[in-house]
Amino acid sequence: NAGVTQTPKFRVLKTGQSMTLLCAQDMNHEYMYWYRQDPGMGLRLIHYSVGEGTTAKGEVPDGYNVSRLKKQNFLLGLESAAPSQTSVYFCASTRSKTGLTYEQYFGPGTRLTVT
């Protein structure tokens, strides 16, 4: 199992450009998440998905869009990048079963710089 993978690992964008970050998991997990981590801070939830075709907003959703067309993939889009979106982005996934809570498995992160 590759676990959770993220593409790309690094990216530099100019203000106003757009891009999509891809997260893939091979563990058949139902739930997937996108977090951002700013320097010296903990992770903050951007968007999440509890199943194929469903998405929901997290704590800091502004400026981002997501899609979950396939169970194993969760895409994070930036339509018009801003310097404030310079951050490290983490994807995570977890199983879901009624009445139980499982740990999240994280990808290796994507370092995004917006100039």
Next chain:
Amino acid sequence: AQTVTQSQPEMSVQEAETVTLSCTYDTSENNYYLFWYKQPPSRQMILVIRQEAYKQQNATENRFSVNFQKAAKSFSLKISDSQLGDTAMYFCAFMKSNAGNMLTFGGGTRLMVKP
């Protein structure tokens, strides 16, 4: 909304000694889970230990143990016999039960283990 506070931005410990990292949280929920994650310089998020709020017994994982005080909303991590490989950022995280398994993170504590 839940909040998680880690009041120690940085700590250091001599190799083979014991160190305790503090975490407090604020919630009105009764059923929840608490986690400690380790983030070494590689950036990978690694689960260290988890605690279910309904369990009175403190969780332990080899050299790692927690002191869970539900009434005080405190969840500290004790690392015994510290090793150089324990050098990392440590994040405390809160998960509400049966609510999408989303994590709320504290700001982190940077731990340096000195030889």
